[in-house]
Amino acid sequence: MPRFARLFEAAADTLNAYYQAVAEANVDSVMALWIDEEFATCICADGTHLHGLERIRAGLATQLGAAPVNIEPLDIRVYDSLGTVVYAIAEAHQPVGPGGAPRMIFTTYVMVHERGEWRIAHIHASAMPQEAAGQFAAKMRHGQGPLH
Template sequence: MPNLARLFHNADEVVDAWREALKRRDVTAALALWLDDDSITCVLPEGQRLSGHAEIRGGLERLLANQALFLEPIACISHSSLGTAIYDTTEAVHLRADQVESAFFLNITLVVLQDSQGWRIAHLHASHSADVSSSAPITQHGLH
């Protein structure tokens, strides 16, 4: 896969670009945010595990085929250390830009790594959230 994506100088930019690509239903832009490595993985909310660019592209195409996804983070804990950033978020999912009430909630874990191309996604795990209140962090850094 050619690396035509811009260089991201921090992991937060990648997470923001991910949300924006889903909002635009832009599979190419979303896939360009991933490491250029066959070891990348993605678990979709329904539990399907995808490995590598081809499988992740197919999964994103299916996910965005009928509608855009507008993700609104309502709780986030992030950790970073020496070229690795991990985001644990609970996100309200809207299916239209003008939708006020969320359609459902997702718990998303993103692992973002820094390489010679800047920051890129290495792993994403998404699952449906059964109870939003239990997903909210107790403190800003998530420690008790």
Template sequence: MNMPLLARPEDVENAFYEAIAHADLDALMALWADDEEIVCVLPDGRRLEGMSAIRERWRALFAATPRITVRLSQPLHWTSMLLAVHHVIETFYTADDPAPKSCVLATNVFQRGVNGWRLLAHHASAAAEFPDSDETGAPGLAQRVLH
């Protein structure tokens, strides 16, 4: 699948979650950088390295749960000329159920190259607590004392 030139890291991130929502494996894989050192860590803790390992795991995920919607909240973005890092909170929904199923902390790393911006790494891990709503109504991490 040929992907259009993606001008911003946000374009890649939006397309990534849109591909997940449509269980579109080809669209999802077209967003990754053309580099065998791409990496994807999903909340199950497995580290997937390279295009074939990442493709196979997402294929299995889409086969098991074809309707997943991910809503992002509390984004933190760092961008330079050739690299961008986004840290977000992902809240997962399945099918038409309005109740959230899980909350995940995710870091997406994007690389700018000749084909525009592409995903270099996606690292997701389970949040310690289910999010509370922030002032906008979007999910956010619960307040807690660290020390």
């Protein structure tokens, strides 16, 4: 097994911690996963651009306060190199609580290895077009996998 196998698995631990913190609407836990640099950026599924840690914290606090979500990754593509991991994920975002309709989101996470830990440097989310979401769901129902 390659020497760096565990190194990249740890990036998945950061992603899982992000999903958990979002589900709990715990902004402090979410922000603890970000790189400690002001160049951090987040483009939200609604098109909001957040640049810098303070704006990311404020934007996520507003979003999570209004509508915390459980995020279920449906298809994950991983691109890694020494010091950087990029996840391209098709996700189902299910609002926590009654009455919310799930949304299909394409999200890219860029993580960097900083001081021995994997940290989020950038998130880019965009709503999946309705037609693509329907095709994606149909393929999953028929057991073809999401991207066949």
